[in-house]
């Protein structure tokens with residue numbers, strides 16, 4: 410390890426995004442330490458104790474309460490993980506002068522879209538947050554707490570899928586192999602995000618700093634490019650998986666409405682995020698959702 414390499418603390422290293430990031434950091438040779446439930450983010454003393462003798466320049470927080478429906482009845486646990494925990498991490502980062510990268514969500518918006526001339530446009534970072542679920546409210550409170558550390562990056566993402574956690578793509582592949590048909594909601598629009606692309610972007614933020622071209626602190630949006638419905642996503646998962654032999658038999662993919670499949674927590678009808686800010690800051694071109702899906706499925 411060279412002296413220039415950043416010292417990184419990856420929190421939530423066993424989750425879907427955390428595992429993806431652990432593997433990528435290992436591959437890129439960036440020195441890091443990963444923790445998960447073994448260092449409880451809801452316990453400020455545990456965090457302080459952990460950083461005491463470790464000179465972290467970066468802290469990445471992938472830990473969260475992500476069970477959106479369960480959160481409606483488990484408010485206190487959700488709040489401790491999504492709001493109190495990030496506040497503890499921010500205080501800890503501030504005390505040692507570390508930069509903090511924290512993950513947030515499209516659920517901080519109400520999902521009605523910002524409508525101009527009758528057409529919804531993608532949400533920008535400075536559009537007013539108006540969460541309508543327990544998960545969304547606690548994540549928004551977590552964002553506010555994280556910004557107490559002036560050296561913070563908040564990355565809002567959405568529709569995350571990857572190899573190392575339960576997600577929509579994995580569920581669809583299972584159902585398509587089990588059933589003769591699936592019905593998928595066609596009145597909620599958003600953008601899928603492959604965890605591999607998001608992990609690479611987080612590493613880019615750290616590398617940009619190491620290369621002497623740091624990007625400004627603040628809130629950024631990151632998903633894959635394109636706005637589609639869950640039905641359109643499922644249809645493409647089916648088409649690509651059939652070609653690749655991951656789905657071995659015919660399965661009809663049909664659209665339905667949200668009203669036909671009520672959930673405990675409300676789902677945003679529109680949650681496409683504008684990614685111009687992060688693309689400009691890092692000088693990257695974000696891959697389209699269907700291209701990233703192909704890369705993901707090919708590596709399965």
Ligand SMILES: NC(=O)c1ccc[n+]([C@@H]2O[C@H](COP(=O)([O-])OP(=O)(O)OC[C@H]3O[C@@H](n4cnc5c(N)ncnc54)[C@H](OP(=O)(O)O)[C@@H]3O)[C@@H](O)[C@H]2O)c1
Nearest residue numbers: 421423424425426445446449450472473475512514566569
């Ligand atoms: N998944 C999505 O679709 C999605 C969409 C938008 C935004 N996001 C955001 O993206 C980030 C990563 O999501 P993800 O899906 O990768 O999350 P995840 O798979 O649920 O991982 C979260 C990790 O945090 C751990 N954890 C739980 N309680 C902890 C505690 N007290 N202290 C330390 N670690 C604890 C979890 O352990 P256990 O598994 O044992 O509980 C798990 O390993 C989150 O901030 C999430 O809000 C996710």
